[in-house]
Structure formats: structure tokens, C-alpha cells
Amino acid sequence: MKNGNGKKSVREVMGSEISRRDFIRATTMGAAGLAVGSLSFAPFTYGAGKPIRIGTIQENTVGATVYGYWLTKAARAAVAKLNAEGGIAGRKVELVEYDTKVNPAWASSMYKKLILEDKVDFTMGSVHSGVQMAVFPLAQQFKMPYFGGGAMAAGLTGKDAVAYYSRIHTHARMQAAAGWKWGFDNLGKNWTFLVADYAWGHSLAEEFGSRIRAAGGKTQTILAPQNTSDFVPYLQKVDPGTKVLFTAFLGAPALGVMRQTVELGLHKRLQRYTVICCTDGVGQETVGKESAGAHYLSYYPRHASQVPKELQAYDKAYRKAVGMTDDGKDVSDPKNTATVSHMWTMWTIPYMIKQAVELSGWKDSKKNADFMKAFNTLKVKAGPWAPQGDLMMRANDHQGFHNHYLEVVQPDLSLKVIARVAKEKLMYDAPVDLRSKL
Amino acid sequence: MASNLAVAVLNGIVWGLIMALIALGLNLIFGLLHIINMAHGALYMLGAVFSWYVIELTGNYWLALCVAPLAVGLIGLALERGLLRTIEDKPLVTIICTFGIMLVLQQLALTYFGGTARRIALPIPGRFPLFDLQYPVMRIVIAAISAAVMVALWLFLNRTRYGLWMRAVVQDREMAVALGIPVHKVYMWTFVLGSVLAAFSGVLAAPIVSVDFMMGREILIMAFIIVIVGGMGNLWGSVITAVVISLIHGVGSIFVVPSTATVFSLGFMILVLLVRPQGLFGE
Amino acid sequence: MLPDKWKAAAFPLAFVLVAAVLAAVPFFEDLFYQTFLTEVLVWALFAISFDLIFGYVGLLSFGQALFFGLGGYAVAIPTLKLGMGTGSGLLLSVAVPAAFAAFVGFFSVRLTGIHFVIITIIFALIGSTVGETWTSLTGGADGLVFMPPPLDLGIAQLDLMDIRTTYYLVLAIVAISYLFLRRMVRSPLGKVFVAIRENEERARLIGYDVRRYKLLAFVIAGGLSGLAGGLYTLSLKYASATFLHWSVSGHAVVYAIVGGAGTLVGPVLGAGLIMALEHYLVNLLQATDLVVGAVLVSTLLLAPMGIVGFLRGRRK
Structure with missing residues (x-):
């Protein structure tokens, strides 16, 4: 080869x-x-x-x-x-x-x-x-x-x-198309979105959230500044009935939210779900052992063995x-x-x-x-x-x-692929026709 | 709700004490040298970055807590002696100069430490239950250390000769010179002390937040707010303000969207500046 | 007598010469220098608007980014969402930031020194917080993309998708703004500004309403910062909430200090030199901020009056 x-x-x-x-x-x-x-x-x-x-x-x-x-x-x-x-x-x-x-x-x-x-x-x-x-x-x-x-x-x-x-x-809409159904079926129907108060965070919460609600699920959205360093004030607002905590932050806050969720003991009563964009390029040992059990929507398996x-x-x-x-x-x-x-x-x-x-x-x-x-x-x-x-x-x-993948963090901090979403399922109506513009 | 409130209050106090340390350093430098140190946030960041290196090498957080602030203190010494000394009597120039220093320090951290956030493991990993939530023990320890440092600072200012000199310079510089107090030395050590405090709080915050070369930028503004609301030159005003603001923020964010809370607290700041520019606790 | 006459003729001559050289650029060089100079001119306008309040009135504002960013949105949002023309967008890019500057200034000019610095930072922070979170209007940190319709000048339609046209438009507006500011700082009004900078107390005792003059300068500077933001957005076809962040004001501060504050020509030089430096350095090392910061600090220590001040000092 x-x-x-x-x-x-x-x-x-x-x-x-x-x-x-x-x-x-x-x-x-x-x-x-x-x-x-x-x-x-x-x-x-x-x-x-x-x-x-x-x-x-x-x-x-x-x-x-x-x-x-x-x-x-x-x-x-x-x-x-x-x-x-x-x-x-x-x-x-x-x-x-x-x-x-x-x-x-x-x-x-x-x-x-x-x-x-x-x-x-x-x-x-x-x-x-x-x-x-x-x-x-x-x-x-x-x-x-x-x-x-x-x-x-x-x-x-x-x-x-x-x-x-x-x-x-x-992109955000396709991520939602790829990721919401699996999470809804496998993780729970009651979701809390804790996302950056930022264009990107807003669109993920909206794209995933609207689909969850349309399917009869419940959603709560908590916005936190993208540069948040202490998530405790936001994490404590998570609804007691929440089954899925969906987070979206970039850089240092992405590590903070993952760790502090565990520090408050929330991981015991809910499932954690996020898009890999938050910590792609960050070793799971850096994200921390707290990330074990978290779910990622990804676009390429991190480990060769999972391909x-x-x-x-x-x-x-x-x-x-x-x-x-x-x-x-x-x-x-x-x-x-x-x-x-x-x-x-x-x-x-x-x-x-x-x-x-x-x-x-x-x-x-x-x-x-x-x-x-x-x-x-x-x-x-x-x-x-x-x-x-x-x-x-x-x-x-x-x-x-x-294709998209769903990966879950193992206790040894490796990422294991547990589902694959075929690209055919992600088709949506094209919002524009550029063919005449070339 | 009870658990939410308990966590919010406890956490507000913990963060308030860390913020108080940062603000104290900023305020100390301002009160004495009349320098608004825009590089203060960068010194806080350097403390955290240096501690990350020490922990990588030795694996010992407590060692890092001692070594990193001293290293940043040396940088503070170099900055004061090399750059700021000649312009100390021009406040606006020092603002611009420390802004330049901030750019340089951030870029250096980016070049050598890198742009990716890194984390420091909690040196004390335990948690204790708080109603139906849990709370990390380490945060309580961090708060206790901050409080201890503040007590030590108080003792230093009130019980030592250097502390006496510093208070004398703040009150009346000319008189201090006349009395033979080495004013320039006092300036120098005050700037070093402020830098050490910034770095120390950086190391304390590092296990809670993650270490990142931009971590000082937002903290700097928060520290400004505390110093102004508490009164420039009024050290204990800073401590009280830090804890109160942090509590209001913590409890308030149970009820409102954070960006709304931010806008309101900034608006409150403007009000304080206009109505009581000497600060809520100033004379 | 002759030297004085020469002196009087020196500025118009130099101005015409520089303008002519800049106007000739599109005939000799390829597109790159036109786009680069467009950018330099826009930032130079931002820097001279800052110079008016800092260099002449003595108010250090770190909040000019608010007006710069607003100027950008004042062009982008009306053309994108209301279908308005580019001309009215450009007028709005002066009017809207000037109105905000009147509001911000109304409160800010009551403060002096460090308090003034802080309050301007706070106003800018409110602006960027609102801008970043009100994504439906501003696009937040992702920003807004728009295609400016041709600018209708009555006698001609200017196509702003064309680089040369944009360059000439920016050159003309910046040159006029420069002359406007130069005229102002040399007028009796400008003398009052300088009097306030030199000794506020004395200016008040002579009978000037110091706050009103400060507010006037702040509003004019805000309007021109907005115009700079509007032109920037027109040349990029993009507006963003990141332009509202107080640290963007740092550009104006650096250019003005390095070039020489209180000289108008200094900030223009500063913008040109620093941007050229960054442009050529970027091929050698990525850490351009390191150099910019170092240049800023060493200017403050070695030539506190900036390049222009340094040159003038040597001539004397």
C-alpha cells in the first residue's frame, strides 16, 4: 500500500x-x-x-x-x-x-x-x-x-x-441529522443542552433540539459564555429529570465542562453526549478519566482498530x-x-x-x-x-x-465505535441551487 | 432547589476568594505605583503555565504552587526594573506599555506552551455530598489557601517594616522620601509581590479551569471590575467585592441567561464608576 | 519670509504628492498592492480617528472597537436585511456609531484618566457580548456575509466587487477624512482640544465647557471609527461581532503610539509600517504579535512621541 x-x-x-x-x-x-x-x-x-x-x-x-x-x-x-x-x-x-x-x-x-x-x-x-x-x-x-x-x-x-x-x-445541521436519532433511541428522551452562547452553540442546540422536540422529547437549553472557566453555576441548573446532557464548547472550556460534570456527580444520573469537534485533537488522557462513558458524534474513528x-x-x-x-x-x-x-x-x-x-x-x-x-x-x-x-x-x-460515527469513551480512555450512520440517511433538501450560477 | 442554592453559594465563595487574590495583586500595584497593569492577566496565565511544566517534571502540585509564583515574580522584577521604572509617573503610558507586554507574554506562551488547553489533575480528588449534588474537596482547599494567603498579606502589611513602608508610600510619597524610605525599592518589591499574587492565583485556579494561554484575558477584566467597584487602593474593598460579585453571579445565573447577567453587571459597573468613582468602599 | 511660505506650501505639496502616488498605484502594480493598501488606508482612518481623542484631547479610549464594529454592521445589516443601498449604508456607518458615541461619551467624558479607560472598555465589552449572543441579527462570531450593491453616485455607478473601484473609493474617503481632521485640529476648536489635553483645569477656568468639547471630539472620533469599520466591511463583504471586541481598539492604539500620537500623520505612518512589517514577517515567523508588542513597548521607552515625534525632535 x-x-x-x-x-x-x-x-x-x-x-x-x-x-x-x-x-x-x-x-x-x-x-x-x-x-x-x-x-x-x-x-x-x-x-x-x-x-x-x-x-x-x-x-x-x-x-x-x-x-x-x-x-x-x-x-x-x-x-x-x-x-x-x-x-x-x-x-x-x-x-x-x-x-x-x-x-x-x-x-x-x-x-x-x-x-x-x-x-x-x-x-x-x-x-x-x-x-x-x-x-x-x-x-x-x-x-x-x-x-x-x-x-x-x-x-x-x-x-x-x-x-x-x-x-x-x-456541518451543524447534518450533525444533528446524524446524531439526534441515535441519542434519542439509545440515551434518553429528556435532553439538556449546555452550549456556548455563541453562533455555533446556538445552532447545535437548535438543530438537535428541534428534532428531539418534534419526536416528542423534552429539551432544556442552558447557555454559558464560550470562555466559561467554572461551569458549576450552569451545571447546577440541569433539570433533575434530564437523561442526556449535550455539551458544546471549544478549547479549554470543553475540558472544563467534561470534568466538572463529573465533579458534581452528574455523570451518575445522566448520559453525556457531544460532538467530537469539542475535543478533536485533544488526547482523552488530557480530557481526563472523567470522560469515560461520554458519547461523541465523530466523522472518522480515532483508533485504527475501530475503522x-x-x-x-x-x-x-x-x-x-x-x-x-x-x-x-x-x-x-x-x-x-x-x-x-x-x-x-x-x-x-x-x-x-x-x-x-x-x-x-x-x-x-x-x-x-x-x-x-x-x-x-x-x-x-x-x-x-x-x-x-x-x-x-x-x-x-x-x-x-x-458517513458519521458514534464513539463512546472506554474506561481505558480509548474511543470505541458503537454505531455508524450511513451518509444516505443524512440527505436533506438542498437549500440553494448553485448550478445556474457557474 | 436547596442543593442548587447551596452549590451556588459555596462555589461563589470559592471563586470569590480566588478572584480576590488576583484583584489584590492588581490593586496593590495600582494603589502604590498608580499603574493599571494590563499584563496582570498574562502573569496569572504564566503562573498556571509554569505550574503545568513543574507538574510535568515532578508530578507535585504543591511544589508547583511554591515554584511557579516565584518564577513569575522574577519576571515581574525584570519588567519593573527594565521597562516600567522610567514611565511610572505617567499612568496612561503605563497602560499602553503593559498592553504591549501583555501581547508579548501571550504570544510567548503560545509559541512555547502551545495553543491547546491542558489540564492539571486535581491533587486532592475527593468529593463530598451536598444535598443531591456533590462538591469537590479540592475547591474547599483552594479557598482555604486563598484565605490563608490573604491573612499572611495582612500580617505582612501591618506587622513588618516593609509593610509599614508600603503603607507610608501610599499615604504620602513625599513624606516617605523625606523620612528616608527607599521608595524605588518599595515600588519594585510591590510590583514583584503583585506579580507573585497573580501567578499564585493562576496556580490555584489551574486544577479547576484548564491551562490555556488566553486564560488571562477575561480574568483581567473581571479583576478590573472588582478593583474599581471595591475602590482603587482599597485592598479589603477588593476582597469583599470579589466575594460578593462572585456570589451574585453564581446565584444570579440560576435565574437569568449569563449574557444578560454579564450585561447587567457591566451596566452596574458603569453606574458605580459614574456615581462613586472612588469605589463602593472607598473614602 | 521665504521659509514660511515654503512651510505653508509643504503640506499641500506633500499631500498631493502622496495622494498622486497612491492614485497611480493601480496603473503600475497588480491587484495585490491595491487590496493591501485598501486595508492600510482603512486602519489608518481608524487610527487617526483615535488620534483625535487620544493625541489631541488626551482621552485614552480602548472602546473605539465598539464604533468600528458598529460601523461594519451599519453597512452590512441594512443592505442584507432591508435591501438598502451601499450609499445609505455608508452614511449610516457614520451616523449610527456617532449616535452610540454620543450616548457612551455622555457618560464617559465625566471621567478622566484611568476611569475613562476602564469605562470605554466596559462599553465595548457590552457591545461585544450583545453582538456575540444576538446571533439572529449579527451572525455572532461567525459574522454576516453580504454582497454590496453598486454605489450610486448619481453620475456613476461604482461596482464594489471591483478591487480598483473599492481602492479609489477608500482612498478618496480616507483622504477627505484626513483633510477634515487636519482642518479641525488646526482650527480654534483644535486649539481648545489641545488646551484640554495640556491642562484641563486651566481650560475650564478660562471658561471652556470642557465636557462639551470632550463629548464633541468623542462623537466625531466615533463617527470616523464607524466609517473605518464601514469601509472595512465593504472591502471584505463581511461583518463580525469579533470586530466589536475591545482588543480590536489595540490596533488604533499601537498605530498611533508607534507613528506618533497627536500628529495625525503619525498614525497613518504607524499603520503602514506595522502592517507592512506584519505582512513581510508572516513569511518568516508566525508570532507577529510578539514583534508588534515589542515595537510598541520599545517605542514608548525610546521614542515616546513616536516616529514622527522622534524625527521632529531630531530636526530641531
Whole structure:
């Protein structure tokens, strides 16, 4: 399963619906190129044309550092693999990286720098909704294809979506569609939402809560400031009849709420449920032994052993390429936990760019519209480039669909997958039709 | 309801005592040097960060509680001697200067400690029942330590020569100089003491909250509020205010949405500033 | 006589020259410098509006972010939710923050020194708390995205999706604002401002209603901060509650101090230099705040009057 194994690479590429064309391109590009790919030290000669540049913006400082670190790592690994396999349309691929500082104003400056100074061809990255919202009108203004890395605001592919933005991963509404039913059936019908008094917290409480209520359940919502350090005043408000405590906080407060729930002894009388976004990239030993028994909605199993059988071979190669152990840690630093549920986007998107370039015959920005059309009709089959399983893009709202998982924290603090939600169950009516806008 | 109220009251007192320590450091520096130290929150954060490193190395929380504040005290010493001394008589300039120092300290913590929150295990893990909820023993211990430190501070100010000097400088600087009190030395040690108090409360809070390089930013504003409402320069006003505000916040958040509570408490602050700028407990 | 005449001609000459160079940028450079300079100009406007109250009246306000953020929403919300035009949005981005500044100022100018600093921070905190939690109106920390309709000037329609047009619009508005402020600080009104800064007690004894003058300066500064926020939002097509946070005021403080407070030209220079520094540093190290903080602290210690003050001091 090594990246460079030329024969395998070609077969791997075949996984998708457009495999035939891909296959022809790959072979005509020259067996030489593919063979040399396995010798990473050997100079690689590419076909004609200047390199294709992919710009990324990531949260490398402030608050979400661990996201930036891992998403960048995945992006670099993907670009290395693409280059080892002959680049995109015979052209070498380069990555240009900037930090967003988790600051929409700063991120938009860096985004303009990417487009205008570094002259990148495609852009991707960031897990922060505010950052993506700030960047998203620029993508439209410059007709620059932009692919989100993990931001969950439903509105990014909602009714005000723009044609040059695509999101291959889940968002708040899809999370609720994937996660409410399982929780309702298995954990309890009486829910309390303790969420950040913040756009993201509001939307999770609303999306999950409305579904629970519609199904005849009871809900209570407690809002706490996103920067809350002491949750005791809020936790004591939890209704005595509550069966499910759903929490949504980011960074330090996410650890605080988990710990303090246990400190007050609430874990004995209710089930704890949250989305993995709260502590993705935080080792469970850091979240603490208090997290044992908590349920997470996730988008990729943290441990290799929990990956569905049919995906395990792809998962193994992917983990190796990005430098992640079977337990979701950094190969070179066992204290550094990967943002396993988010970073796969940066691994898969470069490959989807390649497919869309080859499908649309993209050469430069003149064909960006055709490129976006091609990208948003892709159906990527599970494979080395899609270790998370099948992925389907919807052309109407440029939204991708993939499987979700439910994981529960074991007493030894590993995450065990107890259910898998198929992407077909997550379909909803597209809120917008972007097909006419390209 | 009884358990809610009991937890709210108990927790209000615990947090109030921690906040009081932070505010005392800020107020001490203000009362004597007339510096509004915008970097105070960053010093609190550094205390917590240093304690995390000490605990990583030795596994001993109590050692961290001694070592980390001293290390931050050294930083305070360097800041006062190296930067603030020359501008001490210009309050507005010191605000801007300490704002710059805050940026630098936060960025340094981010660069070396990293942007991810980390946690410190509770050194005393037990819980005790409180009606139908439970309450961690450690928080009571933390509150007791805060109270003990405040008593020690009181003794220091009232029973030692340095304390006497400090009070003399606050009352009448010129007279203090005339009496041969080494005013600059008093300034220096006061700033160090304030820094140590900030760091100490950072270490105390670390097992309750998580350690994060941004943890000082919101605390700073809370500390400002306490110092102003209690009266700038009035140390015991700060202590009372810290506990009362924390109690009101704790009990109040049973009934209202926290952002509403925040807006109202900020509005109350404005009122105090306008009606009694010397603070509720000021003369 | 000649030197005085020269002196009188120096500013118009320099101003025209700088404006001409800036106006020529789009003809020589590619789009990058236009977008970068657009940003610099917007922040420079924010910094000179702060300079009016800090540099001339002596009031250190950490609350200007409130007006900056409000200016942004005053453009974004009417165009997005009420279908209003960009022109009225821009007018609102002055009027709404100025109205808020009148309210905030009414209370704040009663205080001086540190109390004034704190009360402005508190007002800004109320603003950002409301902004972050009232998500249905403001979009909270995620913000609001909008596409500004063309600006109807009667004689021409300005397409604000076009970078060059936006650049010229921002350049013109910032240049006019600069001239307006320069005219003001050199007028008798400006002299009163400086008198208040130098010695409030004396100004009061001479018979000036100090509070009214302070309030006037605060409202003008608030309106111009709002205009800066409005232009920023127009160039980004994005408004956010994060712009309301008091720490955003730190930008204006840093630019004004480093460039030289109380000079108007200083904050413009400060904005340009610091932003250029950040822009080039970001390729070398990520910790740009470290450098900004260090530059701020060392300016305060080594050249307390900022770059402009330092240069003027040397010339004398």
C-alpha cells in the first residue's frame, strides 16, 4: 500500500466513477513518472506547465493550533503523494500555507495574499466558521475555488452559499441529522443542552433540539459564555429529570465542562453526549478519566482498530502517510493527538482537485467555472484517497456527504465505535441551487 | 432547589476568594505605583503555565504552587526594573506599555506552551455530598489557601517594616522620601509581590479551569471590575467585592441567561464608576 | 519670509504628492498592492480617528472597537436585511456609531484618566457580548456575509466587487477624512482640544465647557471609527461581532503610539509600517504579535512621541 507503488496507484485511482479517464491519463502520462515516484529522493520530472499551487489557510496559532498542525500535515502528505504519482495533469503541485490566527480579519488579509501575491490556483483549509465566512465572499469575488477544511456553520452551504465554495464534510445541521436519532433511541428522551452562547452553540442546540422536540422529547437549553472557566453555576441548573446532557464548547472550556460534570456527580444520573469537534485533537488522557462513558458524534474513528473492516487497508496507508499512529497520535510525539475527525478533508480535497482538473480540462483560472462544476459532481469511492469511505458531492449546494460515527469513551480512555450512520440517511433538501450560477 | 442554592453559594465563595487574590495583586500595584497593569492577566496565565511544566517534571502540585509564583515574580522584577521604572509617573503610558507586554507574554506562551488547553489533575480528588449534588474537596482547599494567603498579606502589611513602608508610600510619597524610605525599592518589591499574587492565583485556579494561554484575558477584566467597584487602593474593598460579585453571579445565573447577567453587571459597573468613582468602599 | 511660505506650501505639496502616488498605484502594480493598501488606508482612518481623542484631547479610549464594529454592521445589516443601498449604508456607518458615541461619551467624558479607560472598555465589552449572543441579527462570531450593491453616485455607478473601484473609493474617503481632521485640529476648536489635553483645569477656568468639547471630539472620533469599520466591511463583504471586541481598539492604539500620537500623520505612518512589517514577517515567523508588542513597548521607552515625534525632535 505504499504511496509510490506505481501499479497500485493506478488501480487505486480507478476506485472512482471517472476512473477510466483517469486511468488513461495516468498511463499516458508515462509509466516512468509513476515508477520514479517510489524513489522519493530521485528528482522527478514533470510534464509541461508551471506548477499548480494550492493555497491553505489554517488555524496555526491561537486556540485551535492543533487543528492547523494536523490539517497542514494532511495537506502536505496529500500533495507529496500527488506529486509522487505524477502531479495533477502532469504538473507539479505546490502548497502555500498561511495562519489564520483564528481571526477573520487577519485570515482575509492572508487569503488575499494567497490569491494576489502567491497567485495560487486553488484554496482550501480552516476549521473556523468565522474565518470561512470572512474568506467566502473573497472566493466569490476572485472566482477562486475554495474548499472548507472543517467549519460547521450550516450557512456556508445554506441559502446564501456562493458558487466558488464547496464543503466536503459535515456541518451543524447534518450533525444533528446524524446524531439526534441515535441519542434519542439509545440515551434518553429528556435532553439538556449546555452550549456556548455563541453562533455555533446556538445552532447545535437548535438543530438537535428541534428534532428531539418534534419526536416528542423534552429539551432544556442552558447557555454559558464560550470562555466559561467554572461551569458549576450552569451545571447546577440541569433539570433533575434530564437523561442526556449535550455539551458544546471549544478549547479549554470543553475540558472544563467534561470534568466538572463529573465533579458534581452528574455523570451518575445522566448520559453525556457531544460532538467530537469539542475535543478533536485533544488526547482523552488530557480530557481526563472523567470522560469515560461520554458519547461523541465523530466523522472518522480515532483508533485504527475501530475503522470498518472494508476501509482498514486504506486507513492504514493514510495514517502512515500523514504520520499518525493507530491510536491517532503523532508518530514522533505520543502526546500530540491528531484531529482525526477533521483532517481527512485536507487529504481528500487535493485528490478531488486532481480529478476535477482532469475532468474539466482545467489549465488556468479561465476554466474555474468548469472546474467547480466538475468538482461538485464528483463521487469519490472509498479508497486510498478516501479512507473515510464513499464521499458524494451534491451539485446544488456544493455540499459533500459522508458517513458519521458514534464513539463512546472506554474506561481505558480509548474511543470505541458503537454505531455508524450511513451518509444516505443524512440527505436533506438542498437549500440553494448553485448550478445556474457557474 | 436547596442543593442548587447551596452549590451556588459555596462555589461563589470559592471563586470569590480566588478572584480576590488576583484583584489584590492588581490593586496593590495600582494603589502604590498608580499603574493599571494590563499584563496582570498574562502573569496569572504564566503562573498556571509554569505550574503545568513543574507538574510535568515532578508530578507535585504543591511544589508547583511554591515554584511557579516565584518564577513569575522574577519576571515581574525584570519588567519593573527594565521597562516600567522610567514611565511610572505617567499612568496612561503605563497602560499602553503593559498592553504591549501583555501581547508579548501571550504570544510567548503560545509559541512555547502551545495553543491547546491542558489540564492539571486535581491533587486532592475527593468529593463530598451536598444535598443531591456533590462538591469537590479540592475547591474547599483552594479557598482555604486563598484565605490563608490573604491573612499572611495582612500580617505582612501591618506587622513588618516593609509593610509599614508600603503603607507610608501610599499615604504620602513625599513624606516617605523625606523620612528616608527607599521608595524605588518599595515600588519594585510591590510590583514583584503583585506579580507573585497573580501567578499564585493562576496556580490555584489551574486544577479547576484548564491551562490555556488566553486564560488571562477575561480574568483581567473581571479583576478590573472588582478593583474599581471595591475602590482603587482599597485592598479589603477588593476582597469583599470579589466575594460578593462572585456570589451574585453564581446565584444570579440560576435565574437569568449569563449574557444578560454579564450585561447587567457591566451596566452596574458603569453606574458605580459614574456615581462613586472612588469605589463602593472607598473614602 | 521665504521659509514660511515654503512651510505653508509643504503640506499641500506633500499631500498631493502622496495622494498622486497612491492614485497611480493601480496603473503600475497588480491587484495585490491595491487590496493591501485598501486595508492600510482603512486602519489608518481608524487610527487617526483615535488620534483625535487620544493625541489631541488626551482621552485614552480602548472602546473605539465598539464604533468600528458598529460601523461594519451599519453597512452590512441594512443592505442584507432591508435591501438598502451601499450609499445609505455608508452614511449610516457614520451616523449610527456617532449616535452610540454620543450616548457612551455622555457618560464617559465625566471621567478622566484611568476611569475613562476602564469605562470605554466596559462599553465595548457590552457591545461585544450583545453582538456575540444576538446571533439572529449579527451572525455572532461567525459574522454576516453580504454582497454590496453598486454605489450610486448619481453620475456613476461604482461596482464594489471591483478591487480598483473599492481602492479609489477608500482612498478618496480616507483622504477627505484626513483633510477634515487636519482642518479641525488646526482650527480654534483644535486649539481648545489641545488646551484640554495640556491642562484641563486651566481650560475650564478660562471658561471652556470642557465636557462639551470632550463629548464633541468623542462623537466625531466615533463617527470616523464607524466609517473605518464601514469601509472595512465593504472591502471584505463581511461583518463580525469579533470586530466589536475591545482588543480590536489595540490596533488604533499601537498605530498611533508607534507613528506618533497627536500628529495625525503619525498614525497613518504607524499603520503602514506595522502592517507592512506584519505582512513581510508572516513569511518568516508566525508570532507577529510578539514583534508588534515589542515595537510598541520599545517605542514608548525610546521614542515616546513616536516616529514622527522622534524625527521632529531630531530636526530641531
